[in-house]
Each structure stands twice: as structure tokens, then as C-alpha cells.
Amino acid sequence: MTSLLTVRNLSVYYGAKAQAAERVSFDVGTGSVVALLGANGAGKSSIMKAVAGLVPATGEITFDGEPVQSLPARQRVQAGIVYVPEGREIVGNLTVRENLVLGGYHVPGVARRARIDMVLDMFPEIANKADGPAWRLSGGEQQMLAIGRGLMAGPRLLLLDEPSLGLAPLLVHRVFERLATIRRETHLAIVLVEQNLRMTMRLCDEVHFLRSGRIVGWRRAQDLKGEAARQEAIDAYLGATASH
């Protein structure tokens, strides 16, 4: 499989001292789903934000064969790297449709309308609320809108930060079901940050385990199918207190 994203020796700093990620390297193949798994504060969001160009970082980031580490975030979006933040961050006072327009602001009108239709087809839960204010959506629907807004930019790589955060189990299930459909239908590559290992396993091809800003282990998802194998990996890489 060809590599769409190559990250080499990525370090993320907040100020001179706080190092949120240290010499992290990983690849994401075209159409593949790679999960970053780790406890709170392990550096998962920082790595995704650094790939999206949203926080200062050193190291090499290559996307589709081109170095992107010197590009500002806006140009990375145009290249096809789209970050969907943790906590959803939709604009409550705008309608669902207007939130989608925001995600595709740089897309010409006709293509943008076609994409809105595509997103609403993909997420029927929000389609019949498209012209109402986004604050009326449930948590799971807001998450769907956030993912839909990310899709509006026409990404080739979606950086998804904890899509299950704050959702009841049934909604987590629905959001992951939709992600599986998107994956099947669009061949989009995804980097997924999650603490919910069981759901992550249903979607991803491989998992990188993170601890204190470093990648400490890597497994193929197919080798983590059984509960015992998952537990063994968690104990080995994340310590017994990690969530699964």
C-alpha cells in the first residue's frame, strides 16, 4: 500500500519546555485507518494538530509525496488534510447547513452544494434538521455534523480526535457505524485518536500506542481481535490503568 502520510521524528512543543510529542514517526497508507491510542495527556491530540499545522512542531511531514511541514494550516486543508477537533466545536447559533458551508468555504458553489447533499445523505439523522440551529442536535448528531463539516473540505486524510468523547454507548456505536460506511465508500484515510479500544478495533487497520509523547508500540488491528490480546497490549504499552 502506498503511503499517503509519512511522519518522521515529529516533536511538538508548547513553549520552550513542555514537549507533548517526542520524535514520533508513523505512516498512513492511502485509504487506511491508523489509530493513536494512549491515556489522557499522552500527546495524541498534539500529534494530530501538528499534522494539521495547528501547533508548532519539528520533524518531517510528507503528504502524497510532498513535504507539508512548512505549509500553514489553511494550505494543508486545501491539500486534503482535515482535522476534526475533540469536543466537536460546531457553531450552535448557525444552522446545520450553515455549519457545513463553513467546512467547505473554499469549495466553489456548485461542488459545495453537491457535497452538502452527500454529507446529508450520509448522515440522515442530521438531514431532517438541516435548517434548524445546530445547538438543537444531540451530542451524537453534533459529532456527525463535525465529521460532516470535515468531509465538506474534500479531505484525503481525516484526523479524527476522539469522536466518541462524551457520547452514550448507543451513539458511539452509530458514529462508528457511519465512519465505517465513509471508509468503505470514499477510500478516505483516517488517523483516529480514541480511548475506546473496542470501537477503534472495528474501524482501524493498525494501532500505535502512545505514552508520554512517545510511540511505545505498534500492532495490526487483526492481531488485537480477542479480548485477551487487547488486554495484553494495553498492559504492555499503556499500563494497567489505561481505559479500554
Ligand SMILES: Nc1ncnc2c1ncn2[C@@H]1O[C@H](COP(=O)(O)OP(=O)(O)OP(=O)(O)O)[C@@H](O)[C@H]1O
Ligand atoms: N495548548 C497547550 N499548551 C500547553 N501545554 C499543552 C497544550 N495542549 C496540550 N498540552 C500538554 O501537552 C501534553 C499532551 O497533551 P495532548 O492534548 O496532546 O494529549 P492527549 O493524549 O490528546 O490527551 P487527551 O486524551 O486528554 O486529550 C499534555 O501534557 C498537555 O498538558
